Amino acid sequence: MTAPTLPGLEPAAPTPAAPPRPGSRAARMALPRSVDVLKEIAAEYGVCVRPLAMRRTDLDTGLTEVIDLPCGATREDKCAPCAKKNRRLRQAQIREGWHRDDEPLPPPEPATEEQKALILFRAHLEFSRDEAIRAAEWGQVEELDEGIREVEEAITAEGLRGRVGPPHAGVDEDADDDSGRRRKRSTKRRQDAPELPRRKVERRTVGRTYTAADGTTYRPSMWLTLTLDSYGPVRPDGTPVNPDRYDYRRAAWDAVHFPRLLDRFWQNLRRCEGWNVQYAGCVEPQRRLAPHAHFAIRGTIPRDTLRTVAAATYHQVWWPAVDVQQYTADRPPVWNEDASAWVDPDTRCPLTTWGEALDAIDENPQAEPVHVVRFGTQVDARGVMPGTTDAERTIRYVTKYITKHTGDVHKATTDRQRKHLDRLWRELRVTPCTDRCANWLLYGIQPKKAHAKLKPGRCKGKVHQRDTLGIGGRRILISRDWSGKTLRDHKHDVRAWVQALLGVTTNSATADGGPAGSPGQLVDDQGDTVERVRHAWELARPDDPDVGPLSHRLMRSISERARWRSELLAAKDRAAQGSADLSATQHNARHDGEEGDSGRGFDHRAGRGPDQHE
Ligand SMILES: [Zn+2]
Ligand SMILES: [Zn+2]
Numbered sequence: 098m099t100a101p102t103l104p105g106l107e108p109a110a111p112t113p114a115a116p117p118r119p120g121s122r123a124a125r126m127a128l129p130r131s132v133d134v135l136k137e138i139a140a141e142y143g144v145c146v147r148p149l150a151m152r153r154t155d156l157d158t159g160l161t162e163v164i165d166l167p168c169g170a171t172r173e174d175k176c177a178p179c180a181k182k183n184r185r186l187r188q189a190q191i192r193e194g195w196h197r198d199d200e201p202l203p204p205p206e207p208a209t210e211e212q213k214a215l216i217l218f219r220a221h222l223e224f225s226r227d228e229a230i231r232a233a234e235w236g237q238v239e240e241l242d243e244g245i246r247e248v249e250e251a252i253t254a255e256g257l258r259g260r261v262g263p264p265h266a267g268v269d270e271d272a273d274d275d276s277g278r279r280r281k282r283s284t285k286r287r288q289d290a291p292e293l294p295r296r297k298v299e300r301r302t303v304g305r306t307y308t309a310a311d312g313t314t315y316r317p318s319m320w321l322t323l324t325l326d327s328y329g330p331v332r333p334d335g336t337p338v339n340p341d342r343y344d345y346r347r348a349a350w351d352a353v354h355f356p357r358l359l360d361r362f363w364q365n366l367r368r369c370e371g372w373n374v375q376y377a378g379c380v381e382p383q384r385r386l387a388p389h390a391h392f393a394i395r396g397t398i399p400r401d402t403l404r405t406v407a408a409a410t411y412h413q414v415w416w417p418a419v420d421v422q423q424y425t426a427d428r429p430p431v432w433n434e435d436a437s438a439w440v441d442p443d444t445r446c447p448l449t450t451w452g453e454a455l456d457a458i459d460e461n462p463q464a465e466p467v468h469v470v471r472f473g474t475q476v477d478a479r480g481v482m483p484g485t486t487d488a489e490r491t492i493r494y495v496t497k498y499i500t501k502h503t504g505d506v507h508k509a510t511t512d513r514q515r516k517h518l519d520r521l522w523r524e525l526r527v528t529p530c531t532d533r534c535a536n537w538l539l540y541g542i543q544p545k546k547a548h549a550k551l552k553p554g555r556c557k558g559k560v561h562q563r564d565t566l567g568i569g570g571r572r573i574l575i576s577r578d579w580s581g582k583t584l585r586d587h588k589h590d591v592r593a594w595v596q597a598l599l600g601v602t603t604n605s606a607t608a609d610g611g612p613a614g615s616p617g618q619l620v621d622d623q624g625d626t627v628e629r630v631r632h633a634w635e636l637a638r639p640d641d642p643d644v645g646p647l648s649h650r651l652m653r654s655i656s657e658r659a660r661w662r663s664e665l666l667a668a669k670d671r672a673a674q675g676s677a678d679l680s681a682t683q684h685n686a687r688h689d690g691e692e693g694d695s696g697r698g699f700d701h702r703a704g705r706g707p708d709q710h711e
Contacts, residue, residue, distance in 0.1 A: 142658045143178045150637040150644045173500040180500035191377045193582035195393045196483030201581025212255050269351045291409040296371030302578045304396015319394040322477040325351050335384030336517040349524040350468045352567030353389045357412045358470045366406045377575040400478050407476045413466035417454035423541040426554035439543045451545040504564030522563045528556035605698045
């Protein structure tokens with residue numbers, strides 16, 4: 098039967114496909130590609146799939162060796178094993194700071210007599226400099242400045258942290274506008290203080306302990322979610338009910354300035370509560386593509402206080418107005434070399450400079466901030482008890498998406514979602530990201546420190562890129578006194594634990610799986626600051642003869658890693674049988690160590706609460 102059928106009327110269900118003929122192309126294509134399997138196994142064993150080849154030369158023997166270092170990517174699409182490892186470290190960091198009952202950092206040691214003497218000497222120089230300025234003895238001022246520089250170096254060398262005072266004008270050239278004069282901070286553009294009670298902030302970073310009637314003590318902590326305001330009603334899929342009424346302009350500006358709003362929130366909360374509240378959290382997009390933030394907070398704070406502070410917190414953006422877009426990327430202003438300024442393409446008149454635009458705001462008594470960011474009314478807060486599954490689940494929730502690009506957290510699968518993403522992106526592209534953003538030129542204003550290389554409307558800033566959704570900065574936010582450790586310190590902890598378990602004493606071992614070999618022959622990718630420099634390192638090029646094809650290097654790393662892993666497992670078993678008092682460290686191992694993806698088995702529904710909005 099070969100009668101033609103009308104298009105669309107072909108039989109709907111194809112007959113079940115017979116297995117392809119052995120030896121046919123189809124049969125061949127059904128076989129997995131060995132190179133894909135290699136990458137899969139590399140990921141399974143936590144071996145970096147984009148290793149950086151480094152050539153190490155032993156300065157004593159002259160022997161060179163090429164060593165693969167893990168790329169250290171934080172996003173899954175670049176390197177899944179490295180991104181997962183980074184996530185585990187973040188989880189360890191959050192876990193360690195959340196419920197601790199002691200201050201993470203002991204107070205600094207008292208100053209020595211030498212240190213005090215140096216500060217006193219520095220004070221005398223300051224006094225003399227002031228006198229010299231009054232007497233207009235400029236030569237003397239210059240000499241004193243030189244002296245001040247030397248003393249400050251000595252102060253640092255004596256082991257004092259930070260600068261004793263800001264540098265004198267003329268030393269630092271951080272002038273606020275192009276004319277070089279220092280802009281007086283206008284009272285006009287100052288942030289208004291929120292209407293909140295203010296207390297003196299104690300140094301304390303640990304929350305309160307509660308004692309029950311039976312003497313049991315509790316030190317609960319908290320979990321908080323902050324969202325932005327509504328830009329119009331949305332459907333369950335995150336898209337606006339009425340796209341024409343959805344306020345994309347405000348959504349874009351809010352996203353860009355969200356980090357500042359969060360900073361203000363913590364500042365206000367600490368002042369209101371009177372102690373140095375610590376947090377660890379993340380910024381993620383909601384389904385409607387607006388950012389929200391989840392935080393683990395050490396200690397408890399009354400829910401009402403959190404709500405009140407969130408409601409009273411705002412951030413004012415004192416930038417020039419952007420009501421009218423005067424130029425487009427296709428008809429942009431042009432750079433005039435002689436005037437050293439951006440000018441109108443037709444009239445050749447220079448555009449308003451950044452300084453002029455700010456002056457205009459200062460001089461206008463009716464001026465208002467171009468944008469004000471506030472939180473939405475939805476503030477979720479709940480208590481979390483240390484050591485519970487709830488606490489573990491929350492930590493996984495905080496770190497759930499950090500291996501993904503913001504734009505990949507919620508995949509747009511329908512046309513409506515794609516259009517929504519597109520509208521937001523179009524708005525983000527023309528939203529100024531900073532005071533130096535090239536997009537200012539579209540609004541007839543030369544940004545701060547304007548120069549010839551700006552591309553009007555094509556700023557390279559991260560917030561303008563489609564996959565950031567306006568979330569351009571860091572997405573993991575951890576306060577200074579959270580765990581008292583940096584991510585790097587946590588990495589060292591993991592390594593120290595593995596070394597202790599394996600009985601490795603050499604200082605050159607690594608546990609982070611990059612150039613893992615048998616214990617004792619491992620390399621230290623962090624460098625050792627105490628040990629004498631024994632090796633010289635240089636980046637090897639992929640086509641260098643001693644580097645070899647990536648697949649060969651991956652195979653070697655996987656094999657080493659597999660052996661390393663079984664040794665580690667055996668050592669763990671021995672340790673578990675040998676003593677029970679290792680239980681605390683094993684807890685660490687389960688989460689920070691080599692085995693398992695702690696993201697597995699997470700009940701998505703249970704962690705869903707904070708994701709719902711509007
Ligand atoms: Zn990697
Ligand atoms: Zn920009």
